[in-house]
Amino acid sequence: MSDREFVVDPFTQTEVRVPSGIWPEQAIEHARRSRNGELRRIRFFLDWGHRYPLWEDGSDGYTKEPGDYGLSADLGERLHAWYQTWAQHCSPEHGWSDEQLHQVWLVAGHRLANEVELEVYDFAEVIREFDR
Structure with a gap:
């Protein structure tokens, strides 16, 4: 499955993105759980003083x-390396x-x-806020 695959949610009749590695049925269930407020919302962005792009309101x-x-150690290391690139090459002023x-x-x-x-x-669910 490509990251651009979509499936129509039978309840809302809207398109739901099916991430690579996820079955369409899982994506529909994920959308239902999101609508019902059953999923945690991980905000994915960087800010000074926190070495990972992981934030969560209301927790x-x-x-x-x-x-x-419970993220894998390898992914955690790569998230930190991504932060370090940002911290070394992006300044708040310039x-x-x-x-x-x-x-x-x-x-x-x-x-x-x-x-x-x-x-x-x-x-x-992951809310991407780093590219705004």
Whole structure:
């Protein structure tokens, strides 16, 4: 399945994205659980002082770490490396030092968000806020 696959939700008659590695039936159930407020909402973005792009409103502690969601160690390390690239090459005053690096970083961020989404799909949804 590609990341661009969609299925029509039989309840809402709207298209639901089917992430790579997820069955259409799982995506429909995920959409139902999202509508009913049954999923945790992981906000995926970076900010100074927190070394992972994991945040969650309405939980114990707004800042989260990979272990809070049971993410694999390898994914946790790559999330931190992604943060380090941002911290080293993007300043609050001047933005990115290299636009090409910024574009590579954005692509990597979407890949990482996809991986987080797969690892938490049974209990959470990932809200991408890093590319706004």
